[in-house]
Amino acid sequence: EDQVTQSPEALRLQEGESSSLNCSYTVSGLRGLFWYRQDPGKGPEFLFTLYSAGEEKEKERLKATLTKKESFLHITAPKPEDSATYLCAVLSNTGGFKTIFGAGTRLFVKA
Amino acid sequence: GAGVSQTPSNKVTEKGKYVELRCDPISGHTALYWYRQSLGQGPEFLIYFQGTGAADDSGLPNDRFFAVRPEGSVSTLKIQRTERGDSAVYLCASSLTRDTGYNEQFFGPGTRLTVL
Numbered sequence: 001e002d003q004v005t006q007s008p009e010a011l012r013l014q015e016g017e018s019s020s021l022n023c024s025y026t027v028s029g030l031r032g033l034f035w036y037r038q039d040p041g042k043g044p045e046f047l048f049t050l051y052s053a054g055e056e057k058e059k060e061r062l063k064a065t066l067t068k069k070e071s072f073l074h075i076t077a078p079k080p081e082d083s084a085t086y087l088c089a090v091l092s093n094t095g096g097f098k099t100i101f102g103a104g105t106r107l108f109v110k111a
Numbered sequence: 112g113a114g115v116s117q118t119p120s121n122k123v124t125e126k127g128k129y130v131e132l133r134c135d136p137i138s139g140h141t142a143l144y145w146y147r148q149s150l151g152q153g154p155e156f157l158i159y160f161q162g163t164g165a166a167d168d169s170g171l172p173n174d175r176f177f178a179v180r181p182e183g184s185v186s187t188l189k190i191q192r193t194e195r196g197d198s199a200v201y202l203c204a205s206s207l208t209r210d211t212g213y214n215e216q217f218f219g220p221g222t223r224l225t226v227l
Contacts, residue, residue, distance in 0.1 A: 004153075034215075041220070042218075042220055042221075043115070043202050043204070043218025043219050043220050043221055044154065044202075044216075044218045045218070046215040046216060046217070049215065087153050087154075089153070089154075096159075096166075096167045096169060097144075097156075097159040097166060097167040098156045098159075098167060098169055098170055099144075099154075099156055099216075100156070101146075101153030101154045101155070101156075102153050103151065103152050103153050104152075104153055
């Protein structure tokens with residue numbers, strides 16, 4: 001069964017304190033891995049898609065990387081406005097169109 | 112431009128009642144998804160439409176849940192004989208197409224359903 005596990009559940013950082021969020025996945029053939037940001041009371045907002053091990057993508061202070069078993073979302077010098085829940089999701093070769101989401105990591109950045 | 116919209120934003124109903132939740136996708140987006148999200152959890156896939164047809168309904172929990180998209184644009188999620196366990200935020204997302212690999216999904220703000 002396809003599974004996505006995110007850690008930590010919550011992360012508190014000081015402004016400027018870089019860190020990484022982890023997404024471990026188990027799928028029968030990865031079609032794609034996705035990162036989303038979700039603010040309270042809103043729908044998820046797309047950040048990145050990664051397709052194969054070794055791939056990396058960057059956007060402002062965020063950088064996503066992918067291996068055969070996990071993905072990391074690196075946050076460099078975060079700001080308070082980066083506070084949100086970050087969701088990881090996967091699409092497998094045998095899962096049809098079902099995107100499987102992890103429970104997310106709640107990030108709090110204090111000024 | 113306009114994003115994905117969902118109505119109502121909040122719905123409170125009594126156990127056993129019927130509810131309809133509406134989703135207006137981004138104009139031109141042929142793919143439409145429904146998810147539900149419980150507190151502290153990620154979205155849970157319910158159903159995927161490509162055009163008017165339900166291409167994958169494997170996430171619908173039981174036959175009380177049904178969704179339609181008759182003209183390939185607006186979609187309605189219908190829940191019969193609601194139960195307290197149906198309480199959650201129901202999210203809708205749309206994307207350009209699924210035919211050529213994955214396209215990013217644009218989510219609406221969700222409908223918060225509370226079953227008393």
